[in-house]
Amino acid sequence: MTMGTAGPRSGNFPIAAESREAREAAARDGRALTPTERIIAGVEARTPEEAIERTLTNEMLADARPGVRQPMLINLGPNHPSTHGVLRLIVELDGEVVREVTPVIGYLHTGIEKQCENKTWWQGITLVTRMDYLAPFANIKAYTMSVERLLQMEVPARAQWIRVLLAEMNRLASHLVWLGTSGLELGAMSVFFYCYRERDEMLDLFEMVSGERMNHRYFQVGGCSDDLPPGFIERVRAFTEEMPARIDDYEALLTGNPIWKDRMVGIGVLPAEQLLALGVTGPTLRAAGVPYDLRKVAPYSGYQHFEFDVPTATEGDCYARYLVRVREMRESLRIIRQVLDGMPEGPVIADDRKVVLPPREELAYSMEALIHHFKLVSEGFTVPAGEAYVAIESPRGEMGCYAVSDGGPRPYRIHMRDPSFVNLQATAPLCKGGYLADLIAIVATLDPVMGGVDR
């Protein structure tokens, strides 16, 4: 193949295609390339020929001025085992030192917010649970709570307690995945197997209660779709009795492990003010000394009735984030035990026939129930016009749902504030000046879930 002529194949070079896309986007708006577009477009590389020309110039430059190192641009991801899904990081390296990181996201974008506008309110639950796939209960909880606020609906006590129970079990399951994958990325393979063993037990419990191992559709507007199945409480109790010793096992493997500490202590530090300015929430912010936990600061679903602490640390490094999450797992177990001990009796869903499906058995003999069921399934319920923003504490931070209604059976606008999306902005400031290997530890302890980032 001859270089220098723009043949039909030149469009097939990925870098040329991306460069063209970026330049087209800028030209359409009549502006210059933005910093991110310049990086994606391979900086000044406009065509493959120009890219080669530029490389030659760089090499000649290095020959002419020995000792001057040229930065190297590498793509980490979108398909890389250490980036927690399809996260692409364009890293500018000076030897092993990271000069600049540009995250490129959107590879999992499925337009869930747009799809919600074309579904009825209750159908939207099925969509939002798929965003942050490690914290499905947090997604649905934020969504249903915002709809309930628009409807000014009271949720029965038992439903609230079940929601707290499952949200805390979900936090535990999510942290187990985080710990396992982080261990794997930093070379501690056995932790991965241990964590997934326990996580699988959690998935079995979730399956028992909702019928699905992931993407549960268990919380409904007004409460929960069904009561807890027989034997569930006993099985969860057995799990909570076993789990503290298991967490001790993980800690025995990691907390004092010199390799683990070498990779984590003092790595990826930002002061709390800067994290706040970046909008970072969740364990990452708490590890820098800010005790911002919505379960304490603005209790919802009856969290004020439970005794638990908000683990914090002051160092703000990867190791502090690890310690905070492990202690959060123990606090979640504490809450789960209290829920099991004090679970109130009563209905699990509000008795509002205009919103909530009638009990299944009533359909056999009640005409009204059948009509309500048919109307709710085919048409959906209507929600008074207005707007509501409800935020809850997901395993990764503040999970918010902004719901706008125009009074119809479908949402006018649903926006999910996903903590992974906002937290991921801290990647570049956390990684700059560190080593490439530290970047893996930093992304691991930020714990982004790309399904939530891209929605």
Next chain:
Amino acid sequence: MSDVAAQIEAASPGAVVLEWEDLGELTVEVRGDRIVEACRALRDGPSQYLLLSDITCADFPDEPGRFRMAYHLVNIATGARARLRAWAGASDPAVESVTSIWPGANWMEREVYDQFGVHFHGHPDLCRILNPLDWEGHPLRRDYPIGGEEVQFTDAV
């Protein structure tokens, strides 16, 4: 007038258009060109809204301002929240960027630009974020079709 609206008025007289409380949530509507002053007043003032939770937008094609921006602020010590609203305008929608106050607004504003086509003056890196760079149109606008195929009884709903 609430404390929040009073603080905005003190920093930028005439900025507050409307304010109300509904469903326990305080909403203050400010003029589109005053959003930066309003945000700065609320972050640095006594109400201490240090954290910007969220920036988003909703499209109302029949309204004169069309794109309604919503800024959700929170006080991390008390959990108090406030929503600032501003209209971006129907033709050539634009508001000032708040990235100078909260750098974390960067991606949130890029998302609104990507999905709604609202421009943010003073944004350091305003390009698409979730859709491909050369995507045409702004998917979350109400006049953007969702695609897909018609099914039986589509019109029954």
